[in-house]
Amino acid sequence: MGRITRAEMIQYLKLYFIFGSQNTTQLPEQVVKEAIAGGITLFQYREKGEGSKAGAEKEELARKLQEICRQNGIPFIVNDDIDLAVQLNADGLHIGQEDIGAKEARKMMGDKILGVSAYTIDEGLEAAEDGADYLGLGPIYATGSKDDAAEETGPQVITLFRKMGIKTPIVGIGGIYEDNIDEVMKSGSDGISIISAIASAPSPFESARNLKKRIENYL
Ligand SMILES: Cc1ncsc1CCOP(=O)(O)O
Ligand SMILES: C=C1C=NC(C)=NC1=N
Ligand SMILES: [Mg+2]
Numbered sequence: 669m670g671r672i673t674r675a676e677m678i679q680y681l682k683l684y685f686i687f688g689s690q691n692t693t694q695l696p697e698q699v700v701k702e703a704i705a706g707g708i709t710l711f712q713y714r715e716k717g718e719g720s721k722a723g724a725e726k727e728e729l730a731r732k733l734q735e736i737c738r739q740n741g742i743p744f745i746v747n748d749d750i751d752l753a754v755q756l757n758a759d760g761l762h763i764g765q766e767d768i769g770a771k772e773a774r775k776m777m778g779d780k781i782l783g784v785s786a787y788t789i790d791e792g793l794e795a796a797e798d799g800a801d802y803l804g805l806g807p808i809y810a811t812g813s814k815d816d817a818a819e820e821t822g823p824q825v826i827t828l829f830r831k832m833g834i835k836t837p838i839v840g841i842g843g844i845y846e847d848n849i850d851e852v853m854k855s856g857s858d859g860i861s862i863i864s865a866i867a868s869a870p871s872p873f874e875s876a877r878n879l880k881k882r883i884e885n886y887l
Contacts, residue, residue, distance in 0.1 A: 688717075
């Protein structure tokens with residue numbers, strides 16, 4: 669099998685839905701099914717913050733959402749929780765700077781997809797060194813979905829990473845919705861990752877479909 673190629677990773681990053689039960693008042697399985705039907709290309713289970721599940725409940729929902737992704741050929745990524753990722757044999761793991769180190773995570777995840785959040789150039793360079801398959805940069809714009817989010821960077825941070833010669837696939841995150849996709853992609857991002865623009869939409873299906881239409885200009 670081996671590590672995912674850069675080209676494959678970039679395709680998966682086009683419309684990356686990130687979600688946990690705390691992001692909706694609807695049935696979580698229904699939201700994920702609609703997002704997939706709308707055309708998301710990658711899914712991350714991020715059960716975190718106020719109102720999120722833990723322990724057996726979290727694992728049970730993870731398994732349900734993993735099965736929905738498997739049935740639809742969408743890779744299933746787990747956020748933060750490497751033990752859960754390993755236990756479920758998830759397709760990948762996403763870690764932040766305060767989680768387990770990328771080197772350690774790469775050892776435990778083998779050739780699975782490993783994504784790392786980076787805020788500074790040094791964090792980005794280090795993560796790439798340590799075997800990250802993609803970097804999550806942001807918050808690009810103001811976000812209400814991460815209670816400890818750093819100051820928004822604006823899309824220029826992506827351009828800066830590119831200017832510094834960072835070739836690792838990049839996905840922008842934070843406050844992204846239909847009207848600012850173009851700015852994020854024109855700044856050099858390989859895709860967009862989204863929570864509320866899909867999860868909080870009246871129709872997650874419609875929203876994902878509209879976002880997919882916009883991102884198709886960059887496929
Ligand atoms: C997990 C995360 N990391 C940086 S911003 C963010 C939340 C993004 O959520 P939204 O798409 O609703 O702004
Ligand atoms: C914090 C994050 C940053 N980027 C991505 C892709 N996922 C996250 N959970
Ligand atoms: Mg984290």
